[in-house]
Amino acid sequence: MKTNLIITASDKKYGDFLIEHWFASLRANTNLEHIDVAVLDYGLSVAQRFYLQSNGVIVRSCERDGHVTSIRYRDMKLLLQEHPEYQQVMLCDSGDIIFQADINILFSEHTDQFRAVCEDYKPLVSIFISNDFFDPEDKDRLLECFIKNPMINGGMVIGPRQKMIDLSEIVNITIKDKSRFGPDQVVLNGYLYDKGFYRLDSIYNYVIATAREGIEIKKGMFYTGAGRLIAVVHNAGNVGTFRPIEHFGYGPSYNILKGDVYRTLKTFYESTEGLFKTQELFIDSQRKFKMTFRKFLKDMGIRVHH
Numbered sequence: 001m002k003t004n005l006i007i008t009a010s011d012k013k014y015g016d017f018l019i020e021h022w023f024a025s026l027r028a029n030t031n032l033e034h035i036d037v038a039v040l041d042y043g044l045s046v047a048q049r050f051y052l053q054s055n056g057v058i059v060r061s062c063e064r065d066g067h068v069t070s071i072r073y074r075d076m077k078l079l080l081q082e083h084p085e086y087q088q089v090m091l092c093d094s095g096d097i098i099f100q101a102d103i104n105i106l107f108s109e110h111t112d113q114f115r116a117v118c119e120d121y122k123p124l125v126s127i128f129i130s131n132d133f134f135d136p137e138d139k140d141r142l143l144e145c146f147i148k149n150p151m152i153n154g155g156m157v158i159g160p161r162q163k164m165i166d167l168s169e170i171v172n173i174t175i176k177d178k179s180r181f182g183p184d185q186v187v188l189n190g191y192l193y194d195k196g197f198y199r200l201d202s203i204y205n206y207v208i209a210t211a212r213e214g215i216e217i218k219k220g221m222f223y224t225g226a227g228r229l230i231a232v233v234h235n236a237g238n239v240g241t242f243r244p245i246e247h248f249g250y251g252p253s254y255n256i257l258k259g260d261v262y263r264t265l266k267t268f269y270e271s272t273e274g275l276f277k278t279q280e281l282f283i284d285s286q287r288k289f290k291m292t293f294r295k296f297l298k299d300m301g302i303r304v305h306h
Contacts, residue, residue: 002036004107005086007079008094009040009072011064015048017249018094023057025099025250035107036086039094040075042068066178069154070171073184077168080161087111089164093155093234096243098250100221101231106158106204114159114167114197117205118150120212121269125151128182138174142190149193154185155234156205157192167191206230208244209237209265215244220252 006026010018018039026037038058041049052059062075076091088107106115129143159167170191175183203224208215214225222230237243244262247254 001085002034003085003087004035004089005038005080005083006035006090006092007038007040007072007076008092009042009062009068009075010048010094011041011043011068012045012048014095015044019048019051021098021248021250021254022094023052023055027055028250029099030102031104035104038079040068040072040079067181069181070175070178070184073168073171077165077172080165080168084161086161088158089161090156090158091164096235096237096248097155098233098248099231100233101229103204103231106200110198112160114157114163114192114195115200116152116154116157116192116197117200117202117207119153119207119210120150120202121210121266122151123210123269125182125185128186133175133177133180133183133186135176142186145190145193146186149189151185152189152192152197153205153207153234153236154188155207155236156232157188163195203228203231205232205234207234207236209242209262210269215257215262217255217257220250220255222255 008018008022023037026032036058037056038060039052041059041061042064044052044059049059060075060079062071065071072091076089080086080089088111090106126143126146129139129146131139133139134142157164157167167188171184171187174187174190177183202211202213206222206224208222211224213228216223216225216227222233224230235243235245235248242261242265244258244265246256246258249255
């Protein structure tokens, strides 16, 4: 019986990439002796579903009643509740990730904690911290967390089964509107910073656009600018136009760096670092002012309401 599980999600649009690149690269580079693979199915074709099941993948049909990045947490929870045999669980994107090295080590170290990668530069995910998605008290708490901390990338997170169930429940409860891209990343950050996590080396979820170490491509293979082989390559971006790699995939005939897009993204993210530092200072000054004001009122004998 396998004790580890990788969960991803897909539909017909991304199903071919899932099979030909995501799954093909995973199987070619990782020993799956102790790892099962499950796909949350939000509209795969009959042929895609048949191929996956024929190759030992668990395919679970799910209702697509929201954006996949958010509702996958609900369906992951349901799957894990039915399978207590799994000890360690990875939730992973599938439409923009390939594997280039064995990732078994991620399932065997720091197994009592969440494990995830933080991005070097912080994308403007804070635009998703709004009243549309969150109640006011949650919004304020999540905004402060986002501004003060390096951003955890939600494209791959690993943890003990029960902790992944708990994370799923928090995502489901906290996000009011699950119909749009974005808010799941915000909740993930808030929850992991609150509960604690082990920060993985960036090569285990290397977000090309925000990695300070840079990128080099040789015969379709990805390396950091310092020459390290990248285990998990993440060509992230909600809009395909802004993803830095063209013809992304697994094999020597794939992966062309879009130089103009890449340089523009790097310049943009570098320029916004100062913005987040300014926001952090502003939040700290607000907190200190509130504490000082409350003390003043208390000293004056005025009752303070929290």
